[in-house]
Amino acid sequence: MEPVTHPLAGVILSYARSENCLRLVEDLIANDCRSVFIYLDGPKTENVRISQEALINTLRNREYPSQVSVTIRRAQSNQGIAISMIRALDWFLDRKSTRLNSSHANISYAVFCLKKK
Numbered sequence: 001m002e003p004v005t006h007p008l009a010g011v012i013l014s015y016a017r018s019e020n021c022l023r024l025v026e027d028l029i030a031n032d033c034r035s036v037f038i039y040l041d042g043p044k045t046e047n048v049r050i051s052q053e054a055l056i057n058t059l060r061n062r063e064y065p066s067q068v069s070v071t072i073r074r075a076q077s078n079q080g081i082a083i084s085m086i087r088a089l090d091w092f093l094d095r096k097s098t099r100l101n102s103s104h105a106n107i108s109y110a111v112f113c114l115k116k117k
Helices: 018-030 046-061 081-093
Strands: 008-014 033-040 069-074
Touching (some): 008 018, 018 033, 018 046, 046 069
Parallel strands (some): 033 069
């Protein structure tokens, strides 16, 4: 009997590291992630706002395999890491907004926080 596999769903909380976010989306899709949800904390500066706009445009203009969906949500203002993490997970786990269904029966997650040294 074949083991039952479920499509994977992933959540990315991002702020200003567009290249890292793009690379992570590509890696998730390459590893059979079917639903990618990206939550962007609001920008603190104009440079970050421009970087986020470029990221959103890049993600929206990419062609993904037909079974993959990428959903982006951006906060209107900067909320800080703690509040952003809570709001991102609330948004992700809200089945109405993320369209999670029975194919996502088991949700596992890891939180990675990248910071400069």
